[in-house]
Amino acid sequence: MQLFETLDITLKSPNPVLTIGNYDGVHIGHRTIIEITKGKAREINGTPMLMTFYPHPLHVLRPDKELPCITPPAEKKRLIEEAGIEVLVIVPFTEEFSQITPEVYVKEILIGKLGIKGLVVGYDFKFGKGGRGDIEGMKKYADAYGFFLEVVSPVTIGGEKVGSNKIRKLLQSGEIEKASQLLGRPYMLHGNVVHGESRGRALGFPTINLRTDFDLIPPNGVYVSEVALDGKLFHSVTNIGYNPTFGGRQRTIETFLLDYEGDLYGNDVRLFFRMKLREEVRFENAEELRKQIGRDVTAARDYFVRRGV
Numbered sequence: 001m002q003l004f005e006t007l008d009i010t011l012k013s014p015n016p017v018l019t020i021g022n023y024d025g026v027h028i029g030h031r032t033i034i035e036i037t038k039g040k041a042r043e044i045n046g047t048p049m050l051m052t053f054y055p056h057p058l059h060v061l062r063p064d065k066e067l068p069c070i071t072p073p074a075e076k077k078r079l080i081e082e083a084g085i086e087v088l089v090i091v092p093f094t095e096e097f098s099q100i101t102p103e104v105y106v107k108e109i110l111i112g113k114l115g116i117k118g119l120v121v122g123y124d125f126k127f128g129k130g131g132r133g134d135i136e137g138m139k140k141y142a143d144a145y146g147f148f149l150e151v152v153s154p155v156t157i158g159g160e161k162v163g164s165n166k167i168r169k170l171l172q173s174g175e176i177e178k179a180s181q182l183l184g185r186p187y188m189l190h191g192n193v194v195h196g197e198s199r200g201r202a203l204g205f206p207t208i209n210l211r212t213d214f215d216l217i218p219p220n221g222v223y224v225s226e227v228a229l230d231g232k233l234f235h236s237v238t239n240i241g242y243n244p245t246f247g248g249r250q251r252t253i254e255t256f257l258l259d260y261e262g263d264l265y266g267n268d269v270r271l272f273f274r275m276k277l278r279e280e281v282r283f284e285n286a287e288e289l290r291k292q293i294g295r296d297v298t299a300a301r302d303y304f305v306r307r308g309v
Contacts, residue, residue: 001081005054005090007113013087015046017118018110020127022164023052025070026079028184029122029155029162034083036152037120046117050085052076053093060093068215070168070183075190075214089114102128106141120150157182174219176273186226186272189214189253193264196252205293207239207254208264210271217253218273220280224300227257228270234260237293237300238271244282258297274303 002013019037023030034050041048058067071079073090080088091097100109105128110116119142127133135151142149154161162182170179171187180186191212208227220241227234238255255271277299283289 001085002087003077003090004088005092007089007091007109009089009113011049011087011114013047013049013115015041015044015117016049016087016114017041017044017046017120018049018051018114018116019120020051020125021122022056023050023071023076023080024056024164025167025183026076026083027162027164027167027182028157031083031184032155033120033122033152034080034085036150038084040118040120040148040150044117047086048084049087049089049114049116050080051089051091051114052080053091055093057093057098060095061098068168068172070164070171070216072214075188099129102133102137103141104128105133106138106145111145111147116147118148118150120152122152123154125151168216171216171218174221174276176218176223177275180273186274187218188273189217189271191253191269191271193267193269195265196254205256205290205297207256208269210253210255210269212253217251218276220251222277222280222296224274224277224303225255226272226274227255227260228272229260229264229267233272234258235300235304236271237277237296238273239280241280244280256293256297258301 017037017040019033021030037050038048054073056067056069058065077088110119119138121138123135125135125138127138138149156162167179167182170182176187189210189212191210191214193208194211196207196209218240223238223240225236225238227236235258236255237258238253240251240253242249242251253271277296283292
């Protein structure tokens with residue numbers, strides 16, 4: 001995949017078919033649009049292209065609004081490449097860029113810099129200063145500049161529209177299984193294994209402590225999870241929280257791998273969340289906590305047995 005992180009380019013790709021959006025999460029709705037983009041590009045022997053933005057436009061336009069991203073830039077790039085996009089353009093989103101009028105947006109960027117032959121967008125697509133450009137406006141520009149426009153209807157599951165905001169809220173409330181269903185994959189954190197307090201080892205359940213730069217960490221609690229390491233998946237149990245039994249003050253992400261022995265310090269791992277088991281609880285003593293961890297491990301093993309994995 002070709003990657004450009006500037007608009008100071010003139011692409012020479014054959015017959016570019018472009019899709020535009022924030023693509024936070026690269027969920028099943030996004031991937032539906034990507035598949036249509038790829039299909040339209042094949043029809044004209046063209047190049048499937050995606051244009052997105054960094055930072056998220058709302059971080060610039062509404063800096064007071066808390067909006068944790070589902071997928072950091074590196075993860076978004078990886079997922080978009082895996083989905084089969086051949087050219088990715090990440091536009092630096094600035095105040096200046098936000099002031100571009102719809103006409104200039106189409107004439108100077110889509111036509112002048114990218115040379116598009118087709119555009120594939122979602123049903124709620126907006127563009128240009130203040131979101132003044134809409135689908136009806138884009139239809140007129142498509143006729144004027146000679147590119148085709150494909151508008152994709154919302155993707156629904158159980159009658160509910162799939163969208164980044166919905167997924168974000170589900171993750172923030174701990175509804176991991178529902179969020180993963182809309183993502184089309186388990187929610188994942190990527191990070192580095194760092195040294196912790198070694199309390200898990202003392203309890204008989206040695207854990208890895210994950211340091212991550214992901215914005216969206218699921219709420220405190222205990223989760224059935226999996227850890228990807230060296231091309232293999234290991235069943236695990238993850239605790240997110242402050243270790244209240246020990247009076248902890250720092251929020252940690254600690255994971256016990258069910259069937260793994262070894263030193264993982266310094267390793268990069270991916271942590272996949274499968275379901276939430278329970279809330280984080282303060283126990284009277286370490287022995288009570290140890291017994292509960294044992295029950296959590298049993299529940300996690302039962303989860304994987306039921307699913308045959």
